[in-house]
Amino acid sequence: MSGRRVSFRAIRDEMARRIGQREWAPGALIPAEExxxxxxxxxxxxVNRALQELARSGLIERKRxxxxxxxxxPVREARFAIPLVRQEIEARGQTxxxxxxxxxxxxLPEAVAARMKLKTGSVxxxxxxxxxxxxxxxxxxDRWINTGAVPGARAESFEVVSPNEWLVAKAxxxxxxxxxxxxxATEEEARLLNVASGAPVFVVERLTWLVEKPITLVxxxxxxxxxxxxxx
Amino acid sequence: MSGRRVSFRAIRDEMARRIGQREWAPGALIPAEExxxxxxxxxxxxVNRALQELARSGLIERKRxxxxxxxxxPVREARFAIPLVRQEIEARGQTxxxxxxxxxxxxLPEAVAARMKLKTGSVxxxxxxxxxxxxxxxxxxDRWINTGAVPGARAESFEVVSPNEWLVAKAxxxxxxxxxxxxxATEEEARLLNVASGAPVFVVERLTWLVEKPITLVxxxxxxxxxxxxxx
DNA sequence: GAGTGGTCTAGACCACTCA
DNA sequence: GAGTGGTCTAGACCACTCC
Numbered sequence: 001m002s003g004r005r006v007s008f009r010a011i012r013d014e015m016a017r018r019i020g021q022r023e024w025a026p027g028a029l030i031p032a033e034e035x036x037x038x039x040x041x042x043x044x045x046x047v048n049r050a051l052q053e054l055a056r057s058g059l060i061e062r063k064r065x066x067x068x069x070x071x072x073x074p075v076r077e078a079r080f081a082i083p084l085v086r087q088e089i090e091a092r093g094q095t096x097x098x099x100x101x102x103x104x105x106x107x108l109p110e111a112v113a114a115r116m117k118l119k120t121g122s123v124x125x126x127x128x129x130x131x132x133x134x135x136x137x138x139x140x141x142d143r144w145i146n147t148g149a150v151p152g153a154r155a156e157s158f159e160v161v162s163p164n165e166w167l168v169a170k171a172x173x174x175x176x177x178x179x180x181x182x183x184x185a186t187e188e189e190a191r192l193l194n195v196a197s198g199a200p201v202f203v204v205e206r207l208t209w210l211v212e213k214p215i216t217l218v219x220x221x222x223x224x225x226x227x228x229x230x231x232x
Numbered sequence: 233m234s235g236r237r238v239s240f241r242a243i244r245d246e247m248a249r250r251i252g253q254r255e256w257a258p259g260a261l262i263p264a265e266e267x268x269x270x271x272x273x274x275x276x277x278x279v280n281r282a283l284q285e286l287a288r289s290g291l292i293e294r295k296r297x298x299x300x301x302x303x304x305x306p307v308r309e310a311r312f313a314i315p316l317v318r319q320e321i322e323a324r325g326q327t328x329x330x331x332x333x334x335x336x337x338x339x340l341p342e343a344v345a346a347r348m349k350l351k352t353g354s355v356x357x358x359x360x361x362x363x364x365x366x367x368x369x370x371x372x373x374d375r376w377i378n379t380g381a382v383p384g385a386r387a388e389s390f391e392v393v394s395p396n397e398w399l400v401a402k403a404x405x406x407x408x409x410x411x412x413x414x415x416x417a418t419e420e421e422a423r424l425l426n427v428a429s430g431a432p433v434f435v436v437e438r439l440t441w442l443v444e445k446p447i448t449l450v451x452x453x454x455x456x457x458x459x460x461x462x463x464x
Numbered sequence: 465g466a467g468t469g470g471t472c473t474a475g476a477c478c479a480c481t482c483a
Numbered sequence: 484g485a486g487t488g489g490t491c492t493a494g495a496c497c498a499c500t501c502c
Contacts, residue, residue: 005472005496016443020381020404032487043473048488057406057443064480064488073400076314077463078410078438081307168305178310182414182434182456200432200456202414224414224432231309237477237491264468275492280469296469297500 006042012050014040019059019070026072030060078230082176082206085131085139085164085220094133098162101128101192105147105154112144115207116214125153127163130192137193138226143218150215163216173208173215180204180228185221193223200224238274244282246272251291251302258304262292310462314408314438317363317371317396317452326365330394333360333424337379337386344376347439348446357385359395362424369425375450382447395448405440405447412436412460417453425455432456 015036018024030036033051037044051068054060058074089096107121118124125145131138143163145153150171158166183203190197202222208215247268250256262268265283269276283300286292290307294300321328338358345352357377363370375395377385382403390398415435422429434454440447 008471013443016406017445020442020445022402026404034487043475044488045474045490046472048490049471051488054406059404059406062488063482065482065486066480067487074404074406076405076408077311078314078408079309079311080410080462081309083307084305087305176308176310176462178312178462179459180412180434181459182432182454184432184456200414200416202412222414224416227411227413230312230408230410240490266468275494276469277471277493278491280471281490283469294469295500296498297467297502299468 006040006046008042008046008049008053011036011040011042011047012053015050015054016059019054024070026070028070030068030070032067080178080228080230082178084168085141085162089131089133089138092133095135097132097135098160099130099132100157100159101130103127103158108144112217116144116146116217118146118148118214124148127158129158129162131162138222140189140192140221141218142221143216145216146214149210149213163218167216171210171215173210175209177207177209178204182224183221189221193221195223202226202228204228238272238278240274240278240281240285243268243272243274243279244285247282247286248291251286256302258302260302262300262302264299312410312460312462314410316400317373317394321363321365321370324365327367329364329367330392331362331364332389332391333362335359335390340376344449348376348378348449350378350380350446356380359390361390361394363394370454372421372424372453373450374453375448377448378446381442381445395450399448403442403447405442407441407443409439409441410436414456415453421453425453427455434458434460436460 024030031039033044033047036047040047051060051062055062059071060068061071062068086096104126105123106126108116108118108124110120113120113122125147127143127145129141131141145163147154150167152170156166181203183201184198185193185195185201187197189201190199193201195201201224204220205218206220207217256262263271265276265279268279272279283292283294287294291303292300293303318328336358337355339353340348340350340356342352345354350356357379359375359377361373363373373396377395379386382399384402385398388398413435415433416430417425417427417433419429421433422431425433427433434456436452437450438452439449
């Protein structure tokens with residue numbers, strides 16, 4: 001070919017534009033790779049890469065023999081990273097500190113038991129802790145650990161190592177359920193996080209499972225300024 | 233080479249295994265593409281594809297000249313669905329209502345322009361609206377639409393159809409960036425959402441792209457009781 | 465400057481699936 | 484059977500970044 005080579009990004013973007021502008025209608029069949037390669041003056045492999053990226057991002061669907069179609073209603077979802085608090089803080093260039101507030105084996109409150117699919121009142125490990133960034137309160141953590149699935153936790157004091165890090169190292173999980181919402185700080189949360197009582201706090205509740213077994217349920221409370229950002 | 237060709241999946245899986253088994257230690261440098269290609273008896277392009285997939289899934293990090301490293305602590309993720317407000321409300325068995333608050337073509341404030349990667353002060357469409365569930369305020373929406381990428385929006389009044397639904401039908405996107413946080417209701421938000429001024433509100437900001445082009449930036453404000461739950 | 469990853473080409477064969 | 488996407492090769496040149 002004459003002139004500069006055509007990049008797969010340019011081809012991808014042009015095809016995305018056609019989909020966006022409805023030049024290629026929702027549900028419609030688009031030209032085959034070879035035809036597109038001729039049109040764009042590129043190798044078929046290059047067009048293929050562009051198409052694969054569009055397919056991966058959910059804009060088109062491809063089937064051998066049947067060809068490539070514009071997906072009528074692309075599926076929409078956002079992904080959020082599940083980081084260690086320590087990493088989250090250190091990634092901001094701040095110094096991390098950890099403080100254990102309490103640790104006890106207690107009977108499960110009804111609400112907690114229900115979510116973990118365990119029996120109300122059965123005894124599990126309850127840990128409360130504070131995570132600080134450059135000395136300022138960053139996250140208050142209230143956690144229940146299913147010692148049935150993670151027996152080693154009963155022998156750990158959590159005075160130096162946070163439950164978060166201990167669990168990551170010792171108890172892998174396969175699924176996580178997350179719930180996020182805003183709330184007004186309770187008296188205790190306000191005191192611990194150094195905000196006004198009733199001030200907005202950002203709460204993340206995370207329940208992790210190893211295949212059907214609950215591992216841990218944690219409620220993480222942040223000052224309202226905290227942002228949770230999807231991966232880019 | 234003799235024998236069957238080696239697939240990029242086989243190479244990818246074998247490399248993932250080495251990382252999982254610590255044969256390639258966390259943080260360690262792994263061999264360069266050419267060396268791997270020789271080892272696996274494959275073309276460099278094939279090894280490259282395997283490596284790119286591992287990089288995309290977060291297991292390794294690649295830099296020109298510096299080489300490829302095993303990421304010390306792979307990050308897990310949670311996925312959240314991105315629903316239509318109407319569907320979200322109707323799925324709760326409630327009746328949906330929509331009210332347009334304002335619609336104008338205005339210059340972009342600096343903060344908005346920066347996030348959309350557009351020029352400050354360039355004119356785009358600004359829409360504010362309210363979504364109600366069983367007559368009660370559910371979500372206050374403050375939205376900018378990039379009429380450069382979605383020209384049809386300039387001809388739409390948004391008096392009956394919400395920008396959310398209109399955009400879903402007319403302007404597909406391939407990626408979405410989400411930011412969620414808690415905030416204190418402003419005077420106006422409090423009035424619109426029927427909560428006390430300064431009460432906790434749950435804010436979701438969503439920026440969507442069609443490949444590299446910004447489509448719309450929307451700030452959605454909910455009463456603090458609102459929950460956002462990951463897909464199970 | 466040099467080493468490493470990033471991308472493109474031209475050609476080939478394979479694998480799936482529709483008719 | 485035949486059309487379309489999926490993948491692999493061998494070679495080349497480019498682009499970034501470390502030294």
